[in-house]
Amino acid sequence: MNKRTKQRIAFAIFRLLSLAVVGILLWILGFIIYRGAGTISWEFLTTAPTDGMTGGGILPAIVGTLCLVAGSVVFAFPVGLMSGIYMNEYAGNGFVVKFIRVMTNNLGGIPSIVFGLFGMALFVNTFGFGDSIIAGSFTLGLLILPLIIRTTEEALKAIPQSFRSGSLALGASKFQTIVRVTLPMAFPNIVTGLILSIGRVSGETAPILFTVAAYFLPRLPHSIFDQVMALPYHLYVVATSGTNIEASRPIAYGTALTLILIVLLMNLLAGLLRKYFGGKVKTD
Amino acid sequence: MIETRNIDFYYGSFHALKNVSIRIEPHTVTAFIGPSGCGKSTFLRLFNRMNDLIENTSLTGECIVDGENIYNKSVQVDDLRKKVGMVFQKPNPFPKSIFENVAYGLRVNDVRDKAFIRQRVEESLVSAALWDEVKDKLKKSAFELSGGQQQRLCIARALAVSPSILLMDEPASALDPISTSKIEELIHILKQEYTIVIVTHNMQQAARVSDRTGFFMLGELVEYSDTKKMFLNPEKAETQNYITGRFG
Numbered sequence: 001m002n003k004r005t006k007q008r009i010a011f012a013i014f015r016l017l018s019l020a021v022v023g024i025l026l027w028i029l030g031f032i033i034y035r036g037a038g039t040i041s042w043e044f045l046t047t048a049p050t051d052g053m054t055g056g057g058i059l060p061a062i063v064g065t066l067c068l069v070a071g072s073v074v075f076a077f078p079v080g081l082m083s084g085i086y087m088n089e090y091a092g093n094g095f096v097v098k099f100i101r102v103m104t105n106n107l108g109g110i111p112s113i114v115f116g117l118f119g120m121a122l123f124v125n126t127f128g129f130g131d132s133i134i135a136g137s138f139t140l141g142l143l144i145l146p147l148i149i150r151t152t153e154e155a156l157k158a159i160p161q162s163f164r165s166g167s168l169a170l171g172a173s174k175f176q177t178i179v180r181v182t183l184p185m186a187f188p189n190i191v192t193g194l195i196l197s198i199g200r201v202s203g204e205t206a207p208i209l210f211t212v213a214a215y216f217l218p219r220l221p222h223s224i225f226d227q228v229m230a231l232p233y234h235l236y237v238v239a240t241s242g243t244n245i246e247a248s249r250p251i252a253y254g255t256a257l258t259l260i261l262i263v264l265l266m267n268l269l270a271g272l273l274r275k276y277f278g279g280k281v282k283t284d
Numbered sequence: 285m286i287e288t289r290n291i292d293f294y295y296g297s298f299h300a301l302k303n304v305s306i307r308i309e310p311h312t313v314t315a316f317i318g319p320s321g322c323g324k325s326t327f328l329r330l331f332n333r334m335n336d337l338i339e340n341t342s343l344t345g346e347c348i349v350d351g352e353n354i355y356n357k358s359v360q361v362d363d364l365r366k367k368v369g370m371v372f373q374k375p376n377p378f379p380k381s382i383f384e385n386v387a388y389g390l391r392v393n394d395v396r397d398k399a400f401i402r403q404r405v406e407e408s409l410v411s412a413a414l415w416d417e418v419k420d421k422l423k424k425s426a427f428e429l430s431g432g433q434q435q436r437l438c439i440a441r442a443l444a445v446s447p448s449i450l451l452m453d454e455p456a457s458a459l460d461p462i463s464t465s466k467i468e469e470l471i472h473i474l475k476q477e478y479t480i481v482i483v484t485h486n487m488q489q490a491a492r493v494s495d496r497t498g499f500f501m502l503g504e505l506v507e508y509s510d511t512k513k514m515f516l517n518p519e520k521a522e523t524q525n526y527i528t529g530r531f532g
Binding site for chain 2: 166
Protein backbone atom coordinates (compact mmCIF):
# COMPACT_ATOMS: atom_id res chain seq x y z
CA MET A 1 0.00 0.00 0.00
CA ASN A 2 1.59 3.31 -0.94
CA LYS A 3 1.78 6.25 1.51
CA ARG A 4 -1.01 8.24 -0.16
CA THR A 5 -3.49 5.43 0.13
CA LYS A 6 -2.48 4.94 3.75
CA GLN A 7 -2.99 8.60 4.42
CA ARG A 8 -6.37 8.59 2.74
CA ILE A 9 -7.56 5.62 4.78
CA ALA A 10 -6.23 7.11 8.05
CA PHE A 11 -7.95 10.44 7.43
CA ALA A 12 -11.16 8.72 6.44
CA ILE A 13 -11.19 6.90 9.79
CA PHE A 14 -10.44 10.11 11.70
CA ARG A 15 -13.22 11.93 9.91
CA LEU A 16 -15.67 9.13 10.51
CA LEU A 17 -14.93 9.08 14.24
CA SER A 18 -15.22 12.87 14.52
CA LEU A 19 -18.56 12.75 12.78
CA ALA A 20 -19.64 9.89 15.04
CA VAL A 21 -19.13 12.13 18.07
CA VAL A 22 -21.31 14.82 16.53
CA GLY A 23 -23.84 12.15 15.62
CA ILE A 24 -24.09 10.88 19.19
CA LEU A 25 -24.52 14.42 20.53
CA LEU A 26 -27.26 15.16 18.03
CA TRP A 27 -28.92 11.84 18.82
CA ILE A 28 -29.05 12.62 22.56
CA LEU A 29 -30.26 16.15 21.97
CA GLY A 30 -32.80 15.03 19.39
CA PHE A 31 -34.10 12.30 21.68
CA ILE A 32 -34.51 14.67 24.63
CA ILE A 33 -36.13 17.35 22.49
CA TYR A 34 -38.45 14.83 20.85
CA ARG A 35 -39.59 13.45 24.18
CA GLY A 36 -39.46 16.64 26.22
CA ALA A 37 -40.61 19.43 23.92
CA GLY A 38 -44.26 18.49 24.32
CA THR A 39 -44.07 18.90 28.07
CA ILE A 40 -42.48 22.32 28.11
CA SER A 41 -44.95 25.13 28.36
CA TRP A 42 -45.13 28.44 30.13
CA GLU A 43 -47.08 26.74 32.86
CA PHE A 44 -44.50 23.94 33.23
CA LEU A 45 -41.73 26.50 33.69
CA THR A 46 -43.58 28.76 36.12
CA THR A 47 -45.47 26.52 38.54
CA ALA A 48 -44.55 24.12 41.28
CA PRO A 49 -44.97 20.34 41.06
CA THR A 50 -48.33 18.93 42.12
CA ASP A 51 -49.99 15.52 42.50
CA GLY A 52 -46.98 13.72 43.96
CA MET A 53 -44.75 15.14 41.24
CA THR A 54 -46.83 13.72 38.42
CA GLY A 55 -48.26 17.08 37.51
CA GLY A 56 -47.56 20.77 37.64
CA GLY A 57 -44.26 22.35 36.76
CA ILE A 58 -40.67 22.59 37.88
CA LEU A 59 -40.24 26.24 38.84
CA PRO A 60 -38.69 25.54 42.29
CA ALA A 61 -36.08 23.28 40.71
CA ILE A 62 -35.21 25.87 38.05
CA VAL A 63 -34.83 28.58 40.67
CA GLY A 64 -32.82 26.23 42.86
CA THR A 65 -30.38 25.34 40.11
CA LEU A 66 -29.95 29.01 39.18
CA CYS A 67 -29.28 29.83 42.85
CA LEU A 68 -26.66 27.10 43.06
CA VAL A 69 -24.94 28.18 39.85
CA ALA A 70 -24.83 31.79 41.01
CA GLY A 71 -23.76 30.89 44.54
CA SER A 72 -20.95 28.55 43.53
CA VAL A 73 -19.62 30.99 40.92
CA VAL A 74 -19.73 33.90 43.38
CA PHE A 75 -17.66 31.81 45.76
CA ALA A 76 -15.31 29.96 43.42
CA PHE A 77 -14.65 32.56 40.71
CA PRO A 78 -12.85 35.17 42.83
CA VAL A 79 -10.93 32.53 44.77
CA GLY A 80 -9.93 30.65 41.62
CA LEU A 81 -9.07 33.83 39.74
CA MET A 82 -6.83 35.11 42.50
CA SER A 83 -5.10 31.74 42.98
CA GLY A 84 -4.52 31.45 39.24
CA ILE A 85 -3.06 34.96 39.11
CA TYR A 86 -0.84 34.23 42.07
CA MET A 87 0.45 31.02 40.60
CA ASN A 88 1.20 32.32 37.14
CA GLU A 89 2.29 35.89 37.85
CA TYR A 90 3.82 35.98 41.29
CA ALA A 91 4.89 32.62 42.56
CA GLY A 92 7.69 31.75 40.16
CA ASN A 93 8.38 28.09 39.65
CA GLY A 94 9.55 26.86 43.03
CA PHE A 95 8.60 23.83 45.03
CA VAL A 96 5.59 25.47 46.68
CA VAL A 97 3.93 26.32 43.37
CA LYS A 98 4.56 22.88 41.96
CA PHE A 99 3.06 21.42 45.11
CA ILE A 100 -0.01 23.68 44.88
CA ARG A 101 -0.43 22.77 41.22
CA VAL A 102 -0.28 19.03 41.87
CA MET A 103 -2.72 19.40 44.74
CA THR A 104 -5.08 21.49 42.62
CA ASN A 105 -5.07 18.81 39.94
CA ASN A 106 -5.72 16.16 42.57
CA LEU A 107 -8.63 18.19 43.87
CA GLY A 108 -10.02 18.13 40.34
CA GLY A 109 -9.74 14.36 40.25
CA ILE A 110 -11.77 13.65 43.39
CA PRO A 111 -15.12 11.96 42.69
CA SER A 112 -17.99 14.36 43.13
CA ILE A 113 -19.76 12.19 45.69
CA VAL A 114 -16.74 12.67 47.97
CA PHE A 115 -17.24 16.41 47.68
CA GLY A 116 -20.84 15.83 48.68
CA LEU A 117 -19.87 13.95 51.82
CA PHE A 118 -17.15 16.47 52.65
CA GLY A 119 -19.56 19.38 52.12
CA MET A 120 -22.07 17.71 54.42
CA ALA A 121 -19.46 17.18 57.14
CA LEU A 122 -17.97 20.66 56.91
CA PHE A 123 -20.63 23.09 55.78
CA VAL A 124 -23.84 21.39 56.84
CA ASN A 125 -22.69 20.01 60.20
CA THR A 126 -19.49 21.69 61.43
CA PHE A 127 -20.41 25.18 60.22
CA GLY A 128 -24.03 24.52 61.08
CA PHE A 129 -25.46 25.85 57.82
CA GLY A 130 -27.81 22.86 57.62
CA ASP A 131 -29.08 21.69 54.22
CA SER A 132 -28.99 25.06 52.49
CA ILE A 133 -28.15 26.98 49.36
CA ILE A 134 -25.00 28.28 50.99
CA ALA A 135 -23.76 24.80 51.95
CA GLY A 136 -24.51 23.49 48.45
CA SER A 137 -22.88 26.50 46.79
CA PHE A 138 -19.69 26.11 48.78
CA THR A 139 -19.56 22.40 47.99
CA LEU A 140 -20.11 22.96 44.27
CA GLY A 141 -17.65 25.85 44.44
CA LEU A 142 -14.93 23.53 45.75
CA LEU A 143 -15.72 21.16 42.91
CA ILE A 144 -15.13 23.77 40.18
CA LEU A 145 -12.26 25.59 41.88
CA PRO A 146 -9.50 23.52 40.20
CA LEU A 147 -11.06 24.11 36.80
CA ILE A 148 -11.16 27.88 37.32
CA ILE A 149 -7.62 28.00 38.69
CA ARG A 150 -6.27 25.99 35.81
CA THR A 151 -8.02 27.97 33.08
CA THR A 152 -6.94 31.25 34.68
CA GLU A 153 -3.37 30.03 34.76
CA GLU A 154 -3.46 28.82 31.17
CA ALA A 155 -5.10 32.02 29.97
CA LEU A 156 -2.42 34.16 31.62
CA LYS A 157 0.34 31.92 30.35
CA ALA A 158 -0.83 32.56 26.80
CA ILE A 159 -0.22 36.32 27.06
CA PRO A 160 3.16 37.14 25.47
CA GLN A 161 5.81 38.36 27.90
CA SER A 162 6.39 41.47 25.77
CA PHE A 163 3.18 43.08 27.04
CA ARG A 164 4.28 42.68 30.63
CA SER A 165 7.76 44.02 29.84
CA GLY A 166 6.24 47.02 28.06
CA SER A 167 4.15 47.89 31.08
CA LEU A 168 6.87 47.31 33.66
CA ALA A 169 9.34 49.38 31.61
CA LEU A 170 7.01 52.37 32.04
CA GLY A 171 7.29 52.19 35.80
CA ALA A 172 4.09 50.21 36.38
CA SER A 173 4.09 47.82 39.32
CA LYS A 174 3.51 44.14 38.80
CA PHE A 175 0.02 44.50 40.22
CA GLN A 176 -0.84 47.41 37.91
CA THR A 177 0.47 45.38 34.98
CA ILE A 178 -1.81 42.50 35.87
CA VAL A 179 -4.91 44.60 36.47
CA ARG A 180 -4.49 46.92 33.49
CA VAL A 181 -2.85 44.78 30.82
CA THR A 182 -2.49 41.06 31.45
CA LEU A 183 -5.84 40.24 33.02
CA PRO A 184 -8.01 42.12 30.48
CA MET A 185 -6.16 40.30 27.71
CA ALA A 186 -6.62 36.92 29.37
CA PHE A 187 -10.25 37.51 30.28
CA PRO A 188 -11.93 35.95 27.23
CA ASN A 189 -10.19 32.65 27.93
CA ILE A 190 -10.93 32.87 31.64
CA VAL A 191 -14.61 33.27 30.75
CA THR A 192 -14.35 30.02 28.81
CA GLY A 193 -13.33 28.30 32.02
CA LEU A 194 -16.28 29.90 33.72
CA ILE A 195 -18.64 28.55 31.05
CA LEU A 196 -17.34 25.04 31.58
CA SER A 197 -17.78 25.44 35.34
CA ILE A 198 -21.35 26.61 34.96
CA GLY A 199 -22.16 23.60 32.81
CA ARG A 200 -20.62 21.35 35.41
CA VAL A 201 -22.43 22.95 38.36
CA SER A 202 -25.83 22.85 36.68
CA GLY A 203 -25.55 19.14 36.04
CA GLU A 204 -23.95 17.80 39.22
CA THR A 205 -26.16 15.71 41.47
CA ALA A 206 -23.87 13.99 43.96
CA PRO A 207 -22.45 17.09 45.69
CA ILE A 208 -25.90 18.58 46.32
CA LEU A 209 -27.49 15.35 47.47
CA PHE A 210 -26.45 15.78 51.10
CA THR A 211 -25.94 19.53 51.20
CA VAL A 212 -28.94 21.31 49.72
CA ALA A 213 -31.23 19.34 47.44
CA ALA A 214 -34.80 18.94 48.61
CA TYR A 215 -36.83 15.93 47.53
CA PHE A 216 -40.02 17.94 47.31
CA LEU A 217 -40.31 21.60 48.30
CA PRO A 218 -42.90 23.30 46.15
CA ARG A 219 -42.06 26.86 47.21
CA LEU A 220 -39.27 29.25 46.39
CA PRO A 221 -36.34 29.74 48.81
CA HIS A 222 -36.56 32.62 51.29
CA SER A 223 -32.85 32.99 52.05
CA ILE A 224 -29.47 31.41 51.35
CA PHE A 225 -30.03 29.22 54.40
CA ASP A 226 -33.04 27.63 52.78
CA GLN A 227 -33.12 24.26 51.04
CA VAL A 228 -34.05 24.15 47.37
CA MET A 229 -34.97 21.64 44.73
CA ALA A 230 -32.50 21.32 41.85
CA LEU A 231 -33.04 20.15 38.28
CA PRO A 232 -30.62 17.18 38.12
CA TYR A 233 -31.83 15.78 41.44
CA HIS A 234 -35.45 16.42 40.54
CA LEU A 235 -34.87 14.51 37.32
CA TYR A 236 -33.52 11.57 39.31
CA VAL A 237 -36.39 11.69 41.80
CA VAL A 238 -39.08 11.91 39.15
CA ALA A 239 -37.51 9.14 37.10
CA THR A 240 -37.04 6.69 39.96
CA SER A 241 -39.40 7.32 42.87
CA GLY A 242 -42.81 7.62 41.30
CA THR A 243 -45.31 4.81 41.11
CA ASN A 244 -47.23 6.29 38.22
CA ILE A 245 -44.51 6.00 35.60
CA GLU A 246 -46.74 6.99 32.67
CA ALA A 247 -47.56 10.28 34.37
CA SER A 248 -44.07 11.17 35.53
CA ARG A 249 -42.14 10.23 32.38
CA PRO A 250 -43.01 13.38 30.38
CA ILE A 251 -42.05 15.45 33.41
CA ALA A 252 -38.66 13.74 33.55
CA TYR A 253 -38.00 14.49 29.88
CA GLY A 254 -39.23 18.04 30.28
CA THR A 255 -36.89 18.52 33.21
CA ALA A 256 -33.94 17.13 31.22
CA LEU A 257 -34.70 19.43 28.32
CA THR A 258 -35.03 22.44 30.62
CA LEU A 259 -31.66 21.63 32.17
CA ILE A 260 -30.03 21.42 28.76
CA LEU A 261 -31.64 24.68 27.67
CA ILE A 262 -30.48 26.48 30.81
CA VAL A 263 -26.89 25.34 30.27
CA LEU A 264 -27.14 26.34 26.61
CA LEU A 265 -28.52 29.75 27.53
CA MET A 266 -25.75 30.38 30.03
CA ASN A 267 -23.11 29.35 27.49
CA LEU A 268 -24.66 31.77 25.04
CA LEU A 269 -24.58 34.55 27.60
CA ALA A 270 -20.99 33.78 28.54
CA GLY A 271 -20.12 33.69 24.84
CA LEU A 272 -21.50 37.20 24.44
CA LEU A 273 -19.53 38.31 27.48
CA ARG A 274 -16.44 36.73 25.99
CA LYS A 275 -17.03 38.47 22.68
CA TYR A 276 -17.54 41.79 24.47
CA PHE A 277 -14.26 41.56 26.37
CA GLY A 278 -12.50 39.93 23.41
CA GLY A 279 -13.51 42.83 21.17
CA LYS A 280 -11.90 45.25 23.57
CA VAL A 281 -8.58 43.49 23.74
CA LYS A 282 -8.10 42.14 20.22
CA THR A 283 -4.38 41.60 19.80
CA ASP A 284 -3.88 41.53 16.05
CA MET B 285 24.75 60.10 32.64
CA ILE B 286 25.33 56.37 32.86
CA GLU B 287 28.46 54.74 34.16
CA THR B 288 29.22 51.09 34.84
CA ARG B 289 32.17 49.76 36.76
CA ASN B 290 33.40 46.18 36.45
CA ILE B 291 30.05 44.64 35.63
CA ASP B 292 29.89 40.86 35.65
CA PHE B 293 26.58 39.23 34.89
CA TYR B 294 25.52 35.59 34.97
CA TYR B 295 22.54 33.64 33.65
CA GLY B 296 22.80 30.72 36.02
CA SER B 297 26.36 29.60 35.48
CA PHE B 298 26.68 31.25 32.06
CA HIS B 299 29.00 34.25 32.26
CA ALA B 300 27.16 36.73 30.01
CA LEU B 301 29.04 39.96 30.75
CA LYS B 302 32.68 40.08 31.72
CA ASN B 303 34.10 43.04 33.59
CA VAL B 304 32.34 45.71 31.54
CA SER B 305 33.08 49.35 32.38
CA ILE B 306 31.69 52.19 30.32
CA ARG B 307 30.75 55.89 30.52
CA ILE B 308 27.86 57.30 28.55
CA GLU B 309 27.55 61.07 28.31
CA PRO B 310 24.23 62.95 28.36
CA HIS B 311 22.60 63.93 25.07
CA THR B 312 24.55 61.49 23.02
CA VAL B 313 23.54 58.43 21.07
CA THR B 314 25.54 55.36 22.00
CA ALA B 315 25.24 52.20 19.94
CA PHE B 316 26.11 48.69 21.05
CA ILE B 317 27.00 46.29 18.26
CA GLY B 318 28.29 42.74 18.16
CA PRO B 319 27.35 39.22 17.06
CA SER B 320 24.23 37.49 18.43
CA GLY B 321 24.61 36.37 22.02
CA CYS B 322 27.49 38.74 22.72
CA GLY B 323 25.72 40.32 25.68
CA LYS B 324 24.82 43.72 24.18
CA SER B 325 21.08 43.43 24.93
CA THR B 326 21.78 42.01 28.38
CA PHE B 327 23.98 45.01 29.07
CA LEU B 328 21.32 47.46 27.85
CA ARG B 329 18.68 45.86 30.06
CA LEU B 330 20.85 46.42 33.12
CA PHE B 331 20.20 50.17 32.91
CA ASN B 332 16.48 49.87 33.71
CA ARG B 333 16.81 46.60 35.59
CA MET B 334 14.74 44.60 33.14
CA ASN B 335 17.05 41.68 33.84
CA ASP B 336 15.44 41.53 37.28
CA LEU B 337 12.51 39.79 35.58
CA ILE B 338 14.65 36.83 34.60
CA GLU B 339 15.08 34.20 37.27
CA ASN B 340 18.39 32.85 38.42
CA THR B 341 20.64 35.72 37.34
CA SER B 342 23.38 37.43 39.32
CA LEU B 343 25.32 40.64 39.02
CA THR B 344 28.46 42.15 40.49
CA GLY B 345 29.90 45.60 39.88
CA GLU B 346 28.27 49.01 39.86
CA CYS B 347 25.78 50.54 37.48
CA ILE B 348 25.44 54.24 38.15
CA VAL B 349 22.67 56.38 36.67
CA ASP B 350 22.66 60.07 37.57
CA GLY B 351 25.11 59.54 40.40
CA GLU B 352 23.34 56.65 42.08
CA ASN B 353 24.05 52.94 41.94
CA ILE B 354 20.69 51.68 40.66
CA TYR B 355 21.25 48.26 42.21
CA ASN B 356 21.30 49.76 45.71
CA LYS B 357 18.53 48.51 47.95
CA SER B 358 17.25 52.06 48.43
CA VAL B 359 16.40 52.42 44.73
CA GLN B 360 12.76 51.84 43.82
CA VAL B 361 12.75 50.06 40.51
CA ASP B 362 9.57 51.76 39.25
CA ASP B 363 11.08 55.20 39.88
CA LEU B 364 14.16 54.13 37.97
CA ARG B 365 12.08 52.95 35.02
CA LYS B 366 10.30 56.29 34.85
CA LYS B 367 13.68 57.93 34.43
CA VAL B 368 15.04 55.29 32.04
CA GLY B 369 12.53 54.53 29.31
CA MET B 370 12.72 51.56 26.95
CA VAL B 371 11.66 50.67 23.43
CA PHE B 372 11.64 47.00 22.52
CA GLN B 373 12.61 45.04 19.47
CA LYS B 374 9.10 44.15 18.44
CA PRO B 375 6.49 46.90 18.71
CA ASN B 376 4.43 45.99 21.79
CA PRO B 377 1.56 48.48 22.09
CA PHE B 378 -1.12 47.51 24.59
CA PRO B 379 -4.54 46.36 23.37
CA LYS B 380 -5.92 49.80 24.09
CA SER B 381 -6.60 52.97 22.12
CA ILE B 382 -3.76 55.07 20.75
CA PHE B 383 -4.47 57.71 23.38
CA GLU B 384 -4.56 55.23 26.24
CA ASN B 385 -1.29 53.66 25.14
CA VAL B 386 0.52 56.97 25.50
CA ALA B 387 -1.36 57.90 28.68
CA TYR B 388 -0.59 54.51 30.27
CA GLY B 389 2.72 55.49 31.87
CA LEU B 390 1.14 58.59 33.38
CA ARG B 391 -1.86 56.70 34.72
CA VAL B 392 0.20 54.00 36.40
CA ASN B 393 2.28 56.73 37.99
CA ASP B 394 -0.85 58.21 39.55
CA VAL B 395 -1.24 61.25 37.32
CA ARG B 396 -4.94 62.15 37.48
CA ASP B 397 -5.05 65.64 35.96
CA LYS B 398 -6.96 65.05 32.70
CA ALA B 399 -5.85 68.26 31.01
CA PHE B 400 -2.23 67.47 31.81
CA ILE B 401 -2.56 63.92 30.49
CA ARG B 402 -4.09 65.21 27.25
CA GLN B 403 -1.27 67.69 26.87
CA ARG B 404 1.44 65.13 27.57
CA VAL B 405 -0.11 62.66 25.13
CA GLU B 406 -0.07 65.27 22.39
CA GLU B 407 3.47 66.43 23.16
CA SER B 408 4.76 62.86 23.22
CA LEU B 409 3.10 61.97 19.93
CA VAL B 410 4.53 65.13 18.39
CA SER B 411 8.00 64.24 19.71
CA ALA B 412 7.67 60.76 18.27
CA ALA B 413 6.71 62.23 14.88
CA LEU B 414 3.38 60.43 14.96
CA TRP B 415 0.90 63.19 15.87
CA ASP B 416 -0.05 64.20 12.32
CA GLU B 417 -0.79 60.60 11.39
CA VAL B 418 -2.97 59.78 14.40
CA LYS B 419 -4.46 63.03 15.70
CA ASP B 420 -7.86 62.26 14.15
CA LYS B 421 -8.05 58.70 15.45
CA LEU B 422 -6.74 58.79 19.00
CA LYS B 423 -9.65 56.62 20.14
CA LYS B 424 -8.88 53.88 17.62
CA SER B 425 -7.08 50.70 18.67
CA ALA B 426 -3.30 50.86 18.51
CA PHE B 427 -3.38 47.61 16.55
CA GLU B 428 -4.83 49.43 13.57
CA LEU B 429 -1.50 51.20 13.04
CA SER B 430 1.26 49.83 10.80
CA GLY B 431 4.31 48.21 12.38
CA GLY B 432 6.40 51.37 11.96
CA GLN B 433 3.66 53.54 13.44
CA GLN B 434 3.27 51.11 16.33
CA GLN B 435 6.96 51.40 17.09
CA ARG B 436 6.77 55.21 17.07
CA LEU B 437 3.74 54.89 19.34
CA CYS B 438 5.88 52.84 21.71
CA ILE B 439 8.48 55.62 21.59
CA ALA B 440 5.79 58.20 22.37
CA ARG B 441 4.58 55.98 25.20
CA ALA B 442 8.08 55.91 26.66
CA LEU B 443 8.51 59.68 26.26
CA ALA B 444 5.22 60.49 28.00
CA VAL B 445 6.61 59.84 31.47
CA SER B 446 9.47 62.32 30.79
CA PRO B 447 12.49 60.04 31.05
CA SER B 448 16.01 61.43 30.70
CA ILE B 449 17.41 58.25 29.16
CA LEU B 450 15.90 56.19 26.37
CA LEU B 451 17.02 52.60 25.81
CA MET B 452 16.29 51.06 22.41
CA ASP B 453 16.73 47.33 21.93
CA GLU B 454 17.00 46.79 18.16
CA PRO B 455 14.06 49.16 17.64
CA ALA B 456 13.99 48.85 13.85
CA SER B 457 14.84 45.21 13.31
CA ALA B 458 11.20 44.24 12.77
CA LEU B 459 10.48 47.18 10.45
CA ASP B 460 10.67 47.90 6.72
CA PRO B 461 13.35 50.30 5.35
CA ILE B 462 11.09 53.37 5.20
CA SER B 463 9.87 52.92 8.79
CA THR B 464 13.46 52.27 9.82
CA SER B 465 14.68 55.56 8.36
CA LYS B 466 11.84 57.39 10.13
CA ILE B 467 12.95 55.91 13.44
CA GLU B 468 16.55 56.88 12.72
CA GLU B 469 15.58 60.48 11.89
CA LEU B 470 13.67 60.52 15.12
CA ILE B 471 16.71 59.37 17.08
CA HIS B 472 18.65 62.33 15.66
CA ILE B 473 16.02 64.77 16.92
CA LEU B 474 15.44 63.09 20.29
CA LYS B 475 19.10 63.17 21.19
CA GLN B 476 18.84 66.91 21.91
CA GLU B 477 16.65 66.15 24.87
CA TYR B 478 17.45 62.57 25.81
CA THR B 479 20.42 60.32 26.31
CA ILE B 480 19.91 57.43 23.93
CA VAL B 481 21.44 53.99 24.08
CA ILE B 482 20.63 51.71 21.18
CA VAL B 483 21.41 48.07 20.54
CA THR B 484 21.54 47.12 16.89
CA HIS B 485 22.77 44.24 14.79
CA ASN B 486 22.85 46.56 11.81
CA MET B 487 26.29 48.17 11.58
CA GLN B 488 25.24 50.76 9.03
CA GLN B 489 22.54 51.81 11.42
CA ALA B 490 25.04 52.20 14.25
CA ALA B 491 27.23 54.28 11.95
CA ARG B 492 24.29 56.44 10.85
CA VAL B 493 22.72 57.23 14.22
CA SER B 494 25.33 57.07 16.95
CA ASP B 495 28.02 59.34 18.36
CA ARG B 496 29.82 56.56 20.15
CA THR B 497 29.85 52.83 19.57
CA GLY B 498 30.68 49.90 21.79
CA PHE B 499 31.59 46.57 20.23
CA PHE B 500 30.80 43.49 22.29
CA MET B 501 32.04 39.98 21.77
CA LEU B 502 31.55 36.93 24.02
CA GLY B 503 30.46 39.12 26.91
CA GLU B 504 33.36 41.51 26.74
CA LEU B 505 33.35 45.14 25.66
CA VAL B 506 36.11 44.79 23.09
CA GLU B 507 36.23 48.39 21.96
CA TYR B 508 34.40 51.59 22.81
CA SER B 509 35.11 54.83 21.01
CA ASP B 510 33.73 57.56 18.78
CA THR B 511 31.63 56.00 16.05
CA LYS B 512 33.63 57.60 13.25
CA LYS B 513 36.88 56.31 14.61
CA MET B 514 35.44 52.88 15.26
CA PHE B 515 34.29 52.41 11.70
CA LEU B 516 37.23 54.09 9.95
CA ASN B 517 40.09 53.11 12.13
CA PRO B 518 39.33 50.51 14.81
CA GLU B 519 42.01 49.70 17.30
CA LYS B 520 41.37 46.00 17.75
CA ALA B 521 41.63 43.31 15.13
CA GLU B 522 38.33 41.70 16.27
CA THR B 523 36.49 44.96 15.69
CA GLN B 524 38.05 45.31 12.27
CA ASN B 525 37.03 41.74 11.41
CA TYR B 526 33.47 42.25 12.62
CA ILE B 527 32.77 45.54 10.88
CA THR B 528 34.27 44.36 7.65
CA GLY B 529 31.92 41.40 7.82
CA ARG B 530 34.37 38.59 8.26
CA PHE B 531 32.14 37.02 10.94
CA GLY B 532 28.93 37.70 12.78
